[in-house]
Amino acid sequence: MSARELFTFRNPYFSAAVGLAGGLFVVTAVVGFIVLPYAQKDLQFAGLWDAICSAAGLPQRAASVPTARVGPHLSEAVLTPTTLASPSQESIGRGATLAQRCAICHGPTGISRADSPNLAGQYAAVIYKELVDFRAGARTNAVMSPFAVNLTDQEIADLAAYYAYLPRLPAYHPTPQLPKPRIVIYGAPVRGIAPCGACHGSLDNKTGSPWLEGQSETYMKAQLQAFAASRRTNDISQQMRNVARAMTPREIDEAAAYYASQPPEIVKATD
Amino acid sequence: MLVNRKLILAHFWFAFAVFGLALCLGAWQMFVRSPLYTWISNPEWYYRSLTAHGTVMGYVFPTLVAMGFGYAISESALKQPLVGLRWAWGGFWLIVAGAVMAMVPVALGRASVLYTFYPPLIGNAFYYIGVVLVVVGSWVWVALMSINLRVWRRAHPGEPVPLAMFANVAGSYLWAWTAVGAALELLLQIIPVALGLKTTIDAGLARVFFSWTLHAIVYFWLMPTYIAYYTIVPRAIGGRLYSDTMARISFILFLVVAMPIGMHHTFADPQVGAGFKFIHSTFTALVALPTLLTVFTICASVEIAARLRGGRGPFGWISALPWQNPIMLAVAFSFVLLGFGGAGGLINMSYQLDATIHNTQWITGHFHLIFGGAIVIMYFAIAYDLWPHLTGRALPSLALVRTQLWLWFVGMIVTTFPWHWVGILGMPRRMAYYDYSDPAIAPQAFSVTLSAIGAFVLLISGLLFLVILARGMRQGATDAGVWRFSVPVHPVRAVPLALNSYAIWVALMIGLTVTNYGYPILTLATRADTSVPAIYVGAQ
Numbered sequence: 132m133s134a135r136e137l138f139t140f141r142n143p144y145f146s147a148a149v150g151l152a153g154g155l156f157v158v159t160a161v162v163g164f165i166v167l168p169y170a171q172k173d174l175q176f177a178g179l180w181d182a183i184c185s186a187a188g189l190p191q192r193a194a195s196v197p198t199a200r201v202g203p204h205l206s207e208a209v210l211t212p213t214t215l216a217s218p219s220q221e222s223i224g225r226g227a228t229l230a231q232r233c234a235i236c237h238g239p240t241g242i243s244r245a246d247s248p249n250l251a252g253q254y255a256a257v258i259y260k261e262l263v264d265f266r267a268g269a270r271t272n273a274v275m276s277p278f279a280v281n282l283t284d285q286e287i288a289d290l291a292a293y294y295a296y297l298p299r300l301p302a303y304h305p306t307p308q309l310p311k312p313r314i315v316i317y318g319a320p321v322r323g324i325a326p327c328g329a330c331h332g333s334l335d336n337k338t339g340s341p342w343l344e345g346q347s348e349t350y351m352k353a354q355l356q357a358f359a360a361s362r363r364t365n366d367i368s369q370q371m372r373n374v375a376r377a378m379t380p381r382e383i384d385e386a387a388a389y390y391a392s393q394p395p396e397i398v399k400a401t402d
Numbered sequence: 403m404l405v406n407r408k409l410i411l412a413h414f415w416f417a418f419a420v421f422g423l424a425l426c427l428g429a430w431q432m433f434v435r436s437p438l439y440t441w442i443s444n445p446e447w448y449y450r451s452l453t454a455h456g457t458v459m460g461y462v463f464p465t466l467v468a469m470g471f472g473y474a475i476s477e478s479a480l481k482q483p484l485v486g487l488r489w490a491w492g493g494f495w496l497i498v499a500g501a502v503m504a505m506v507p508v509a510l511g512r513a514s515v516l517y518t519f520y521p522p523l524i525g526n527a528f529y530y531i532g533v534v535l536v537v538v539g540s541w542v543w544v545a546l547m548s549i550n551l552r553v554w555r556r557a558h559p560g561e562p563v564p565l566a567m568f569a570n571v572a573g574s575y576l577w578a579w580t581a582v583g584a585a586l587e588l589l590l591q592i593i594p595v596a597l598g599l600k601t602t603i604d605a606g607l608a609r610v611f612f613s614w615t616l617h618a619i620v621y622f623w624l625m626p627t628y629i630a631y632y633t634i635v636p637r638a639i640g641g642r643l644y645s646d647t648m649a650r651i652s653f654i655l656f657l658v659v660a661m662p663i664g665m666h667h668t669f670a671d672p673q674v675g676a677g678f679k680f681i682h683s684t685f686t687a688l689v690a691l692p693t694l695l696t697v698f699t700i701c702a703s704v705e706i707a708a709r710l711r712g713g714r715g716p717f718g719w720i721s722a723l724p725w726q727n728p729i730m731l732a733v734a735f736s737f738v739l740l741g742f743g744g745a746g747g748l749i750n751m752s753y754q755l756d757a758t759i760h761n762t763q764w765i766t767g768h769f770h771l772i773f774g775g776a777i778v779i780m781y782f783a784i785a786y787d788l789w790p791h792l793t794g795r796a797l798p799s800l801a802l803v804r805t806q807l808w809l810w811f812v813g814m815i816v817t818t819f820p821w822h823w824v825g826i827l828g829m830p831r832r833m834a835y836y837d838y839s840d841p842a843i844a845p846q847a848f849s850v851t852l853s854a855i856g857a858f859v860l861l862i863s864g865l866l867f868l869v870i871l872a873r874g875m876r877q878g879a880t881d882a883g884v885w886r887f888s889v890p891v892h893p894v895r896a897v898p899l900a901l902n903s904y905a906i907w908v909a910l911m912i913g914l915t916v917t918n919y920g921y922p923i924l925t926l927a928t929r930a931d932t933s934v935p936a937i938y939v940g941a942q
């Protein structure tokens with residue numbers, strides 16, 4: 132077989148195949164890159180080339196609108212593999228000293244009497260992220276923000292190491308354990324809610340998600356409501372806001388009451 | 403009896419054994435996410451099972467069937483000893499090793515990433531390396547098919563390549579090229595991250611690479627089925643192939659148009675431009691051509707058989723067909739399933755309509771109908787047809803064979819029709835749990851239950867298939883004669899060079915890949931800001 136015999140326009144198969152394939156490509160390209168972009172009334176193009184670039188998927192806007200920053204201040208916390216890697220005894224010790232200021236609300240053993248979160252044994256990444264967010268203003272609270280505002284990166288890492296090191300203790304006002312509500316076990320797949328435990332422990336733990344067992348019911352309920360109303364916005368990619376918005380008030384009550392009634396020792400000892 | 407029966411039997415037995423295991427997983431998945439069961443409470447088990455089921459059914463099983471069938475074709479159609487027998491065994495063992503290597507981390511829950519890999523989710527490296535070994539093993543087969551044809555050509559200069567071998571090699575070339583997409587994704591992107599050499603991955607680019615593989619792989623799965631339509635069915639039912647040329651054109655068309663259309667799997671992806679999606683959508687319409695040609699040619703061939711048996715009238719001939727013959731039954735079922743599946747495919751391929759069923763149960767319903775139904779039922783037929791030539795023994799009972807085919811057909815309809823339906827109603831796919839007490843989804847409980855019942859019918863049919871093959875190994879010896887292919891109505895004396903070789907078509911396949919994929923891949927690969935952090939399965 133010779134290539135010269137095949138690849139020539141004298142070969143009817145070759146010319147038909149190349150003609151049809153090439154022709155179809157050109158026609159679909161014209162329609163896809165020129166006709167269809169202009170057919171969309173809501174798209175504005177500076178010119179033909181702009182339309183083609185847009186259809187080709189080039190991520191740029193020719194009609195450049197100055198992008199004013201709108202909306203709330205979002206979390207900028209970054210956790211690298213080395214941020215919290217194997218804390219030293221000194222780091223934990225410094226954290227313990229710093230934590231004296233926190234004790235008034237979060238308790239001398241990291242267990243709160245004041246409906247503030249219990250921090251003893253919380254994941255280091257969680258403490259770290261929340262402090263960074265408070266410091267940057269991505270999360271605000273009249274009491275907490277002033278404490279965080281002057282912390283250095285090292286101090287935040289020390290505090291995270293210290294609280295993660297503390298043993299998990301029972302809550303101050305333990306309530307009788309409640310059965311798991313549906314929203315906690317199953318989530319609500321149809322509304323796009325994953326089971327809480329898919330991130331917060333029991334099934335799996337996703338970095339930055341706290342464990343919730345034994346936390347104050349009032350506190351958890353307030354946070355869920357704040358997420359739902361977008362008063363709290365430091366959840367990355369709106370992970371928690373999307374969940375909280377889709378929850379009914381009753382589900383919020385049930386979830387908060389359930390987690391508050393659980394002993395923290397059952398949290399998976401990972402992290 | 404076939405000379406290389408050991409090799410072919412090894413491929414078929416391994417293929418069907420893993421198929422049987424994966425079938426059990428499929429039925430289990432169907433059951434646990436239906437209202438018949440409460441909840442497995444840990445979705446990880448579901449995704450573990452789904453990864454195993456998808457990987458086996460999508461990569462291991464069809465590849466082995468195509469390979470075993472290909473070796474049988476090479477030997478019988480070319481009437482020459484298989485060149486490279488040792489290499490063929492090497493390829494087989496690579497696939498066995500790869501399949502085992504991939505399945506161990508999956509079974510341990512270290513690679514629940516699903517068979518589409520889903521970056522930036524990253525599982526254990528051995529899973530991906532195992533898949534690569536499976537692909538490499540199959541490339542050995544591609545090379546052998548090409549070499550065997552070349553050897554034959556040298557001995558028979560200018561003669562028309564027997565249709566079965568022509569189609570077989572076309573399928574192998576299609577596979578060689580389409581597997582490159584996933585291979586690039588695995589080797590350049592995923593495996594370095596899985597090994598910890600990198601911690602970020604360009605998930606958008608990875609999805610584009612995967613789409614390069616994902617459509618044409620479907621046509622690779624389909625090849626044995628189409629080869630059986632053309633070269634086994636007419637012979638098995640006592641007819642003639644209506645047109646040898648039409649068959650060649652169909653296989654050539656698959657080679658050319660199966661490739662440049664894969665982006666219909668990325669319609670919902672933001673990283674691909676709308677213009678390219680439109681081009682791919684339009685080219686997708688072309689793949690209907692070879693299928694329509696095939697349906698026409700096979701119906702004509704079947705009609706010839708009926709008229710030879712004394713069938714009369716515009717439709718009366720249908721009753722004259724040998725309905726007792728399992729191959730007749732299989733091809734009829736396959737066409738019905740293909741018809742419904744093809745109609746559904748029209749919705750998937752349309753850029754606009756696809757949005758209504760994207761990521762819903764419709765998609766899984768659709769590909770089970772086409773792949774599990776139309777395609778796999780012909781794999782059964784191929785095995786039944788070849789078995790006596792591999793074992794030297796007759797199949798135990800044709801009635802049992804017919805029962806098996808009927809069960810598969812009915813089971814597939816009962817499983818997939820409600821599956822499509824709940825997809826239209828918006829039920830998402832790839833979820834481990836559905837809350838059927840929720841008013842939004844409660845009305846779908848009935849359809850999902852029906853689907854699960856169908857799944858158990860399929861499971862019974864699949865196990866029956868294995869039983870028939872196993873019993874077929876222990877019957878009394880008979881001489882099944884030579885394994886032959888259908889004869890066309892008009893004997894093939896000469897075939898135009900273009901229809902007897904691949905150069906133009908492979909060039910066109912590669913050329914269209916470049917035009918339709920080149921720009922999106924290049925821009926994504928060269929932009930610096932498209933990578934995201936990898937998420938390791940099971941990492942904290």
Ligand code: HEM
Pocket residue numbers: 425426427428429430431432452453455456457459460463516517518766770773774775778830831832833857858860861
């Ligand atoms: C007893 C028969 C079968 C049943 C009950 C079954 C069931 C299932 C189920 C429930 C899923 C998961 C759908 C989802 O969660 O979205 C699935 C996925 C899949 N099945 Fe099957 N299946 C069967 C046979 C087959 C066959 C014969 C094939 C092909 C040869 C096949 C290929 C696949 C593939 C490729 C997937 C995709 C996996 C994924 O989405 O990651 N299945 N099957």
Ligand SMILES: [Cu+2]
Pocket residue numbers: 616617618620664666667
């Ligand atoms: Cu496709």
